[in-house]
Amino acid sequence: MRTGAHRNRATFWGGLALVAAALVVLPFAVTQIGTAWVRITNLALLYVMLALGLNIVVGFAGLLDLGYIAFYGVGAYTYALLASPQFGLHLPFWVILPIGAAIAALFGVLLGAPTLKLRGDYLAIVTLGFGEIVRIFLNNLAQPVNITNGPQGVYRIDPFRIDGLNFATNQKILGLEFSGPIKYYYLLIVFVAVIIGLNLRLQNSRIGRAWEAIREDEIAARAMGINTTNLKLLAYAMGATFGGLAGGVFAAIQEFISPESFVLVESILVVSMVVLGGMGNIWGVVLGAVLLSFVPEILRFSVAPVQQALFGRMLIEPEVIRMLLFGFAMVLVMLFRPAGLLPSAVRKRELTERT
């Protein structure tokens, strides 16, 4: 028995080392296909962060949030306003990212406090309304005092900088050429790893089990002495924190943000990632986010030339295919595999159970 456990542990660490090695080499391998793919990978990692954050709310606590992108927006705008010529402020990123995450968490509590009494489907609609309100404000807070610069957005946002390490430029480190996106990639990988670690610990903690109890049966959970209101608020705040963090990184990578990036469709996109991968399963959610980030891009690069060759013009724009993919992912997963591609054990039981 002992040797078996030992061997299991060995395979685990060996596997982890392999995955880590693959992730380290990945950006250089991807660069061979095209430098654009590093950026695409970075965006995918941002979506992984978002999906993991939303998974806390939707997967762990069972609260459908359709306005999640608002927190991403809050984080992004916090970063943009504190590190751009908009107000002439240029704070370093390690100061702003926590501020952005904290403000996003505050918004999470603001949204959660009045709405958590509501039952699931109502909550979904209210969060959707909240997300739209945030977007409308971002769009209009250029008058009478210019705060967000309205639909034009905020530009010339500072990239991340640590002493001599500038994430916006190419640099030679140890004889290797590191482009800006590659540096962001490593930073994002670290963020994602930390968030995954936090999530794994969270899931099996007292809090995680309490969330699960609330998701399964709120009344029973309350009867067991769980403070459901506070825990639901905590789920909101935590999900929002990760969203805000991702938003800050997004603003730095893009160096430009506008309300266009924080529309309802983006919220739905993150939801579909969580749903496709498997609500409540951390690895499933990661898979869902990676799939739904990369497949549309691959389609973008393959479908367009094929259509050009076959019909001589574009019949279906890649963007439409992307959206149809999200739509069908949500419908088909719910119909045929309601617990997602990689279901979490508990969730699977819950979603396939007929009431």
Added chain:
Amino acid sequence: MDIFLQQVVNGLTLGAVYAIVALGYTMVYGIIQLINFAHGEVVMIGAMVALSVINLLADAGLPPLVVVLTGAACAIPVCMVVAYAMERLAYRPLRRAPRLAPLITAIGVSIILQHLAMLVWSRNVLAFPQIIDMRIYTVAGAVITNVQIAILVSCVALMAALAWLVYRTRLGTAMRATAQNPQVAGLMGIDANRVIATTFIIGAALAAIAGVMVGTYYGVAQYTMGSILGLKAFSAAVLGGIGNIPGAMLGGVLLGVVEALGAGYIGYLTDLCSYPVISGWIGARCASGGHFVLFGSNYQDVFAFAVLILVLVLRPSGLLGERVGDRA
């Protein structure tokens, strides 16, 4: 005062359309407790089909009213088919699944419909053909157009017809019975699935007509027009008490008026220069007759959501809804 009356007229027109769409939400919710997220897209498809038909017939030399009515007559069956397919393929298999499941498929269906519509009608804002000659009447200082009158009259007629259908016919009785208790209704010989499908189809017919009205009223149509409209109509349904048919009518009209009045007055109310205490503090900008408007009418869309959130927080059962423990 002129603005007030004018905004009430505009609000009533818009509110009547919201009410028609809200009925679709509330009937479906009343029967199967599903928020049919894709209902707004049905409105959009109705508007788009009518737009195409009206464009086709524009040069045929028919009287404008006939053309518009033909457009509506073509939109209705298309929307009915869409709604039936949606119910059959995406909702019925999940009838007994946990609540979140059909809501997620509904969102998926909404995205699919939106982008299929985009493939057919392009992503541009399309001009909805304005073939009816606009006539303007002035009543007590407020302007009302013949289109507005037509919308108001047909909405009232539709609501009356629906009320008759639900409260006076066999089908309506079956619908209400299924809403109260599907199992017992089944024991009484009611085919619940058929009643549910019929409910979707009736809602879709109303949505199609609403789509034509919205297109005619605003003069534009786009593949995204359904989502915000649907959301507002849903807010209206919640305001009136979801699942409650008179509630949806009341909620729609109220929401329309609140929105119109809000948009009309928010600029004035949040203009800091209209408050003497603050205007001195702002100084030159106010002194020169300028304004310092915190929130202008571009915040119009916020009202519906604010109403929705307030209602859900303060009185989740809505204005006319009964207090039911499980609801909200």
